[in-house]
Amino acid sequence: MAKIEEKQSKQKIEITDGVLIPARDDSSIFSAWRISFYGAIAALVVLPFLSPEPYSHVLKFIIGFDENWRFDIGNSGLVKTFEVTVLSIFFALFIGLLVGLGRISRISFINRLCTVYVEVIRGIPLLVQLFYIYYALAKFVKIMDISAAVIAMAICYGAYIGEIFRAGIQSIPKGQMEAALALGMSRSQAIYRIILPQTIKVVLPPIGNEFIALLKDSSLVSILAVSDLLRRGREYASTSFYYFETYTMVAIIYLILTLFFSRLVAIMEERMKINANQS
Amino acid sequence: MPIRVKVINVSKNFGNVVALRNVSLEVRKGDVFFIIGSSGSGKSTLLRCINRLENVTSGEIWVEDDLVTGPKANIRKIREETGMVFQSFNLFPHLTVLDNITLAPRIVKKVDKYEAEDVARSLLKRVGLLDKERAYSEQLSGGQQQRVAIARALAMNPKVMLFDEPTSALDPEMTKEVLDVMRDLADEGMTMIVVSHEMGFAKAAATKVVYMDNAEIIEMGTPEQIFDNPQKERTQRFLKNVLKS
Numbered sequence: 001m002a003k004i005e006e007k008q009s010k011q012k013i014e015i016t017d018g019v020l021i022p023a024r025d026d027s028s029i030f031s032a033w034r035i036s037f038y039g040a041i042a043a044l045v046v047l048p049f050l051s052p053e054p055y056s057h058v059l060k061f062i063i064g065f066d067e068n069w070r071f072d073i074g075n076s077g078l079v080k081t082f083e084v085t086v087l088s089i090f091f092a093l094f095i096g097l098l099v100g101l102g103r104i105s106r107i108s109f110i111n112r113l114c115t116v117y118v119e120v121i122r123g124i125p126l127l128v129q130l131f132y133i134y135y136a137l138a139k140f141v142k143i144m145d146i147s148a149a150v151i152a153m154a155i156c157y158g159a160y161i162g163e164i165f166r167a168g169i170q171s172i173p174k175g176q177m178e179a180a181l182a183l184g185m186s187r188s189q190a191i192y193r194i195i196l197p198q199t200i201k202v203v204l205p206p207i208g209n210e211f212i213a214l215l216k217d218s219s220l221v222s223i224l225a226v227s228d229l230l231r232r233g234r235e236y237a238s239t240s241f242y243y244f245e246t247y248t249m250v251a252i253i254y255l256i257l258t259l260f261f262s263r264l265v266a267i268m269e270e271r272m273k274i275n276a277n278q279s
Numbered sequence: 280m281p282i283r284v285k286v287i288n289v290s291k292n293f294g295n296v297v298a299l300r301n302v303s304l305e306v307r308k309g310d311v312f313f314i315i316g317s318s319g320s321g322k323s324t325l326l327r328c329i330n331r332l333e334n335v336t337s338g339e340i341w342v343e344d345d346l347v348t349g350p351k352a353n354i355r356k357i358r359e360e361t362g363m364v365f366q367s368f369n370l371f372p373h374l375t376v377l378d379n380i381t382l383a384p385r386i387v388k389k390v391d392k393y394e395a396e397d398v399a400r401s402l403l404k405r406v407g408l409l410d411k412e413r414a415y416s417e418q419l420s421g422g423q424q425q426r427v428a429i430a431r432a433l434a435m436n437p438k439v440m441l442f443d444e445p446t447s448a449l450d451p452e453m454t455k456e457v458l459d460v461m462r463d464l465a466d467e468g469m470t471m472i473v474v475s476h477e478m479g480f481a482k483a484a485a486t487k488v489v490y491m492d493n494a495e496i497i498e499m500g501t502p503e504q505i506f507d508n509p510q511k512e513r514t515q516r517f518l519k520n521v522l523k524s
């Protein structure tokens with residue numbers, strides 16, 4: 001009896017601010033995903049076809065095609081958005097791993113430091129952090145737009161990913177560490193050889209979610225003079241005055257990207273489930 | 280026979296919970312030392328203090344000439360000398376059977392890879408699993424996993440093996456295959472401390488039996504003394520309950 005009650009009181013509603021992950025066995029979300037994804041692709045194709053002015057021009061401008069549909073990487077908002085996202089997630093993973101290890105460290109100074117970092121970062125809106133880091137850094141060094149953006153995003157997401165690593169490490173059964181120690185391994189050998197390799201599998205799906213969240217949040221860097229998708233859209237709108245049409249296209253592109261990656265994360269999760277069930 | 284493990288007046292508290300109270304015992308070379316007792320009586324805690332997975336609150340433990348409980352204890356050496364087998368096997372699921380066995384010798388003792396694999400194969404042969412060296416733990420039955428776990432502990436060439444309820448997660452058939460391996464070990468002269476309620480095995484293989492209750496040693500003696508002629512009332516009651524079930 002007591003056990004059941006305890007379980008119930010611990011039940012949590014699991015709703016994150018991320019996108020819904022469309023798993024195949026969750027038919028309502030999966031069909032909603034299909035409607036949104038193929039709907040968005042249809043809109044992306046049909047709108048420029050029906051009225052090239054302005055939709056086709058907007059599309060060319062933000063994705064980075066010139067008049068003759070030649071791709072110009074320097075002017076591509078899409079490429080810039082990916083650049084910021086991929087670089088940020090890379091450094092965020094690095095910071096996150098260190099913070100996750102720090103959060104389980106037995107050295108109380110390191111433990112405290114990492115916990116404070118996580119608390120502080122998670123308590124400040126990302127947009128405020130972006131401004132803060134950009135202008136704080138600008139006081140000391142003259143850094144390029146994109147580095148400031150990447151540093152700020154990585155510092156922020158490092159805190160969230162650190163919590164994912166911590167939870168992942170703590171989800172490995174205690175017996176694994178004990179068996180390793182009983183065999184004479186040191187704690188760091190046990191973490192490196194036994195715990196972390198098993199953690200990777202557990203943290204991959206939530207890190208996929210963070211990647212999607214970061215992709216969306218990367219639109220915030222458009223305020224830092226980074227010519228990402230949103231900023232290219234703003235540039236186009238402010239000269240052509242096609243505000244509504246421009247932001248329609250920008251929204252559709254973001255939607256397609258996030259839906260595409262959320263399905264990718266779902267496929268990854270399904271693969272892992274299959275692997276786990278094969279035992 | 281020389282003394283392998285000596286526990287002197289050991290007490291262990293977890294906060295307010297007393298897990299061990301003034302426990303003393305001696306394990307000699309070649310002993311198969313059985314510990315029985317009801318749940319929560321401190322059996323696991325005692326084993327875990329011997330390889331220092333737990334620190335004692337007071338008292339001393341020696342493994343041969345090494346003081347386990349001292350502040351300057353060489354923990355790594357102590358753990359090399361004591362192999363441990365767990366109720367839940369605790370094989371490393373991301374490694375093959377062979378890597379499970381060779382990892383610790385290679386990174387702790389710096390044994391050469393090929394040498395470690397040779398040793399691992401001879402151990403696998405001993406536990407009857409030579410054909411499983413490429414398997415992962417999820418592909419093995421519980422009994423097979425536990426036999427690999429025993430081989431893994433033996434690969435460090437320990438002087439004492441600690442078994443914490445090695446068969447209580449297994450069904451009778453798999454229990455037998457694990458007990459057979461343990462029996463072979465005992466016959467080869469391995470010093471073993473075994474927490475288990477396999478009375479048949481204890482009667483056949485144990486050289487000494489200790490009954491623990493409520494953090495204390497209640498009675499200690501040969502298997503005949505404890506099983507056939509227990510002196511303390513608590514021991515009698517416990518044995519009656521165990522044999523009934």
Ligand SMILES: Nc1ncnc2c1ncn2[C@@H]1O[C@H](COP(=O)(O)OP(=O)(O)OP(=O)(O)O)[C@@H](O)[C@H]1O
Nearest residue numbers: 293296297298316317318319320321322323324325
């Ligand atoms: N890490 C711990 N923290 C707090 N209390 C503990 C801890 N480990 C054990 N105890 C307590 O110490 C006492 C002895 O536990 P122990 O696991 O040694 O018993 P046991 O004889 O092995 O029991 P079982 O047969 O159930 O395995 C119990 O009351 C237990 O709740």
Ligand SMILES: [Mg+2]
Nearest residue numbers: 322323324443
């Ligand atoms: Mg126990």
